[in-house]
Amino acid sequence: MTHVNAVSIKDAPIVFAGYGVKAPERNWDDFKGMDVKGKVVVVLINDPDFETGSGDFGGKAMTYYGRWTYKFEEAARLGAAGLLIVHETAPASYGWATVKNSNTNTMFDIVRKDPTKQHPPMEGWIQRDVAVDLFKKAGLDFEALKKAAQSRDFKPVELKGATFSADYKVKHETIVSKNVVGKVTGAKRPDETVIFSGHWDHLGVGLPDAKGDKIYNGAVDNATGIAAMLEMGRLAASGPKPDRSMVFLAVTAEERGLLGSEYYASNPLYPLAKTAGVINTDALDPTGPAKDFTISGNAKLDLLDDLIAKGKAVGRTYTPDPATEAGYFYRSDHFPFAKRGVPAISFGSGEDLVEGGVAAGKAASDAYRINAYHQPADEWNDSWRLDGMSADIALVYSVGRDLAGSNRWPEWGEGAEFKAARDATKAQRK
Numbered sequence: 001m002t003h004v005n006a007v008s009i010k011d012a013p014i015v016f017a018g019y020g021v022k023a024p025e026r027n028w029d030d031f032k033g034m035d036v037k038g039k040v041v042v043v044l045i046n047d048p049d050f051e052t053g054s055g056d057f058g059g060k061a062m063t064y065y066g067r068w069t070y071k072f073e074e075a076a077r078l079g080a081a082g083l084l085i086v087h088e089t090a091p092a093s094y095g096w097a098t099v100k101n102s103n104t105n106t107m108f109d110i111v112r113k114d115p116t117k118q119h120p121p122m123e124g125w126i127q128r129d130v131a132v133d134l135f136k137k138a139g140l141d142f143e144a145l146k147k148a149a150q151s152r153d154f155k156p157v158e159l160k161g162a163t164f165s166a167d168y169k170v171k172h173e174t175i176v177s178k179n180v181v182g183k184v185t186g187a188k189r190p191d192e193t194v195i196f197s198g199h200w201d202h203l204g205v206g207l208p209d210a211k212g213d214k215i216y217n218g219a220v221d222n223a224t225g226i227a228a229m230l231e232m233g234r235l236a237a238s239g240p241k242p243d244r245s246m247v248f249l250a251v252t253a254e255e256r257g258l259l260g261s262e263y264y265a266s267n268p269l270y271p272l273a274k275t276a277g278v279i280n281t282d283a284l285d286p287t288g289p290a291k292d293f294t295i296s297g298n299a300k301l302d303l304l305d306d307l308i309a310k311g312k313a314v315g316r317t318y319t320p321d322p323a324t325e326a327g328y329f330y331r332s333d334h335f336p337f338a339k340r341g342v343p344a345i346s347f348g349s350g351e352d353l354v355e356g357g358v359a360a361g362k363a364a365s366d367a368y369r370i371n372a373y374h375q376p377a378d379e380w381n382d383s384w385r386l387d388g389m390s391a392d393i394a395l396v397y398s399v400g401r402d403l404a405g406s407n408r409w410p411e412w413g414e415g416a417e418f419k420a421a422r423d424a425t426k427a428q429r430k
Helices: 068-077 096-103 128-137 142-148 219-238 259-266 302-313 357-371 387-404 419-423
Strands: 006-016 040-044 082-087 122-127 157-169 180-184 189-199 244-251 275-281 292-295 344-349
Touching: 040 068, 068 082, 068 122, 082 128, 096 122, 122 128, 128 142, 128 157, 180 219, 189 219, 189 259, 189 387, 219 244, 219 275, 219 387, 244 259, 244 387, 275 387, 292 302, 302 344, 302 387, 344 387
Parallel strands: 006 040, 040 082, 082 122, 189 244, 189 275, 275 344
Antiparallel strands: 006 157, 180 244, 292 344
C-alpha cells in the first residue's frame, strides 16, 4: 500500500470548477478538458440544479454527484493537488459546526492498495465568506460564477493572482476497528441472508462546546439504531428459526464515511448476490410515537413497498423524505450495499407525532439537528419516550422477518440507478 507521508504545495494555481461534476450520461462536464494536475480546485457542494430546483440532477433531490465524497474522488481521478469545497448551510444541509466537528479529529479510511485513486493529496472545506473574499481579490464575482455553474456550458475559471501553498507532514497509522456480526442461521436456506444493520461508532472526544463538554455521546446517532438492532437480534434468536439466515451487523466508522459498511460490502461474509435485503436503523426518534415513518432519500424498490404495506397494517403511513436535497440516501450504512445492487433502505422515524402532529415532530427534529446533531448535546435525557422507538422496531423487524421466512427476492424499480448492478447477479439467485 502506498502512503503520502507529506504534502507540499507551493504557489499552486487555484481553479473554480463549478460543482466539480463529470457525468457523461447526463452530458455534463464541469472541467471541460482543463488540466488540473498540480492545481487546487474549488467546487460547490450539492448538485448544479439544487438552487433552481429543476434540471438534469433530480431537481432539489441530491444525486451522488452532490456528495462531498464524490467530489474528492473526482479530484483524485483528475490528479488535482487539492480540493476545497465551499460550505453553504442550505445545500450542505448542515451548518459549519458539523463540518468543523467532523473533520478536526483523526481522519479515517479503509485500507486501500492505492489511496491516491480515491483521495487528492489535500482535501478541505472553506466557509462561503472566505470563498467570496478569495474570488473578489481575484476580480471575480462568486455569486455570478455560482449561477454560471448551474449550466452545462460552464467552463472552469482560474483565479488570477491567487495561489495556494501548504506544507505539512502526514502521520499514518493502521488502526484496527471492528464490525460486529451476529447471525441466526436459517433452517432451510442458510446461504441466503437478510441483514439488519446499524453503526456503533460516533465522534468520540472532540472540540468542547460552549459548556466545555467535549464528549460526543451519539445517543440518538446512533445508540438508538444499535439498540434497535440488538433488540431485533434478541427477537430473532428467541423465536422459531427463519428459512433464511438473519444477520445483525454493527458497523464501525460510519461517521468517517460509511467505512465499516463499505469494508463489509467490499469483503462480504455472506454473498451479496444472495443477500435478499438490508434494513438499516440510524437515529430513531425518542420524542414519541408517530403516525408515519420514512426512509433516507429517494428509492424505488420492492423492499420499500413491503415496509409501506406493513406500516399500513398497523395504521402508519409512509412520508417520503422531505429533504432529498440533503442526500441522506448516500449518508447511511445501507448505501454501500445499494451501490452494489443489494436492495437496501435506512428506516427513519416519522414526524407526524401522535401527540402534537407534524408541527411538534418538525420542531423536535429541527431542534435536534441544530442543537445536538454531531455535538456533545446528543446525549440521553429523562424526557425520552421509548414507546415510539419500540413501535419502530416492531415495524422494521416484521418486514425483515417476513423476508427471511420467504423465498422472494425484492427488486429495484425501473429507472433505479442500482438496478443494473443487481440484475447482473440474477443467475446466482434461484
